Amino acid sequence: MALSLENVEALAPDQPSLDAARKLLKAGSWPALASNDAGLIWGECQGSGSTPYRVVVSEIDAGYKCTCPSRKFPCKHSLALMWLRADGKLSFGVAAVPVWVNDWLSRRRGPTVATPSEGGSKASIEAAGSGDPEAKTDPKAEARAAVARERNRQEREDAILAGFDDLDLWISDQVDRGLAGFAAHSAQACKLIAQRLVDAKSSGLAARLESLPSRLFSLPEAVRPTATIQELGQIRLLSAAYRRQSEDAEALPAGLKADVRQAIGWSISREALLADLNALRVQATWHVVATLSEVQPDRLRRLETWLWRETEQDAPRFAVLIDFVPVATGAASSGYSVGDRVEAELVFYPSAIPMRAQIARSLSGAVASDDGLEIPEQSLSDAYRSYEQAMQLLPWIDVFPLCIRGARVRRHGTQLFVCDSTETAEPLALPLSPAQFSLATPLLSLDTLDAIGLWNGYSLTLSWAQTELGRWVSA
Numbered sequence: 001m002a003l004s005l006e007n008v009e010a011l012a013p014d015q016p017s018l019d020a021a022r023k024l025l026k027a028g029s030w031p032a033l034a035s036n037d038a039g040l041i042w043g044e045c046q047g048s049g050s051t052p053y054r055v056v057v058s059e060i061d062a063g064y065k066c067t068c069p070s071r072k073f074p075c076k077h078s079l080a081l082m083w084l085r086a087d088g089k090l091s092f093g094v095a096a097v098p099v100w101v102n103d104w105l106s107r108r109r110g111p112t113v114a115t116p117s118e119g120g121s122k123a124s125i126e127a128a129g130s131g132d133p134e135a136k137t138d139p140k141a142e143a144r145a146a147v148a149r150e151r152n153r154q155e156r157e158d159a160i161l162a163g164f165d166d167l168d169l170w171i172s173d174q175v176d177r178g179l180a181g182f183a184a185h186s187a188q189a190c191k192l193i194a195q196r197l198v199d200a201k202s203s204g205l206a207a208r209l210e211s212l213p214s215r216l217f218s219l220p221e222a223v224r225p226t227a228t229i230q231e232l233g234q235i236r237l238l239s240a241a242y243r244r245q246s247e248d249a250e251a252l253p254a255g256l257k258a259d260v261r262q263a264i265g266w267s268i269s270r271e272a273l274l275a276d277l278n279a280l281r282v283q284a285t286w287h288v289v290a291t292l293s294e295v296q297p298d299r300l301r302r303l304e305t306w307l308w309r310e311t312e313q314d315a316p317r318f319a320v321l322i323d324f325v326p327v328a329t330g331a332a333s334s335g336y337s338v339g340d341r342v343e344a345e346l347v348f349y350p351s352a353i354p355m356r357a358q359i360a361r362s363l364s365g366a367v368a369s370d371d372g373l374e375i376p377e378q379s380l381s382d383a384y385r386s387y388e389q390a391m392q393l394l395p396w397i398d399v400f401p402l403c404i405r406g407a408r409v410r411r412h413g414t415q416l417f418v419c420d421s422t423e424t425a426e427p428l429a430l431p432l433s434p435a436q437f438s439l440a441t442p443l444l445s446l447d448t449l450d451a452i453g454l455w456n457g458y459s460l461t462l463s464w465a466q467t468e469l470g471r472w473v474s475a
Contacts, residue, residue: 003086010148013072021079034095045077055081056101065104069299156201163200164239183224186213204265210297234396258350283345284309288336289452290463300324305334310374318401319357338473340366352393372466375450380404380420381428404451409443421448433459
């Protein structure tokens with residue numbers, strides 16, 4: 001199809017993406033623009049780094065690919081390239097197809113389709129570039145855009161389901177090959193199926209598969225076969241759940257359905273979440289109990305800020321704020337430190353177990369505090385039972401916070417464990433993350449401690465502990 005401004009508008013995941021793309025509609029942003037007679041256009045867009053982003057678009061089916069780390073599809077660079085082509089103000093010289101474009105073509109399976117976010121609406125491109133307020137609310141343009149968005153949404157649904165057929169076959173192949181040795185060749189195997197899922201617009205599941213090898217190799221070798229079965233089982237369960245909700249909109253509870261779609265790759269923008277009148281909102285004094293930074297395979301840095309509130313009410317006690325920044329920007333932090341206290345209203349993403357949230361209203365800035373936390377009376381065994389209950393609601397949960405009263409740290413060989421301090425009918429000991437061995441070793445000398453930690457199913461990362469000698473926090 002010939003690219004038009006209406007096509008670009010319909011493909012954009014949200015209005016901010018269109019606004020960002022409009023800023024790139026200048027020759028200086030594109031040191032290279034080219035095309036061929038087969039309906040391909042490509043170019044290099046200068047970003048904040050030294051290396052330009054490479055962008056390619058197929059005019060035949062509006063397929064696209066960009067080397068930037070954006071989690072929006074299409075990204076602003078892809079939208080800008082389409083916009084430039086539709087606008088016709090810059091020249092696309094005819095050239096031989098470069099190797100990186102041919103590489104993209106060789107990995108495509110069928111037409112690539114748009115990936116709109118769920119929720120939100122966009123002003124038309126014509127309206128964005130004009131000062132005419134009537135143009136921004138043109139009913140016919142809005143109706144055409146709505147039809148196009150629905151068509152693109154359905155095309156993405158079909159692409160995701162087609163990708164799951166390949167995923168099922170891939171999992172069967174791994175089982176036939178034998179899961180005991182899966183970890184040894186997991187990097188190459190997971191990379192190939194992850195690329196297929198990216199093409200099928202299942203970016204969330206693709207990221208989960210791409211990070212699977214690193215998760216396996218972070219575990220003791222003896223545990224890896226069992227962990228492989230668990231991880232692939234969760235992925236298979238996710239694809240089955242997605243098929244169920246696709247076939248029957250009422251098959252899953254609303255919160256679980258939102259979890260499934262988010263895990264596959266559908267996103268809810270911050271604007272859409274804040275505008276959702278049915279979203280859970282909690283206003284309280286929140287304590288920062290953990291801050292994490294992790295570089296993902298897609299070259300984005302994931303920043304997590306874990307919050308805990310003391311006030312008892314029928315609402316989540318924990319919340320996590322998640323941000324993503326390109327690794328190219330260098331070292332980054334969430335702006336919070338463990339021990340900070342902030343008064344805010346949080347709005348939670350829909351979920352069977354609401355934890356991820358956005359700050360809807362900040363009532364005060366972050367204030368450093370040395371105060372202790374009033375951790376409720378809950379043994380390690382009780383805390384672990386809450387994790388088991390969470391797994392029943394959300395079987396593929398990655399990390400779950402545990403709040404523990406009266407625990408102790410003990411050592412066996414080179415491994416530290418958190419244990420119940422009193423004898424129970426079912427004594428429990430959870431292994432501490434090996435990365436915390438040196439930092440947590442001084443806790444061995446203490447009789448008891450009250451703690452908050454993050455359990456990932458394999459090890460516990462202590463983030464906060466209150467002891468008779470004072471507060472301990474993870475560095």
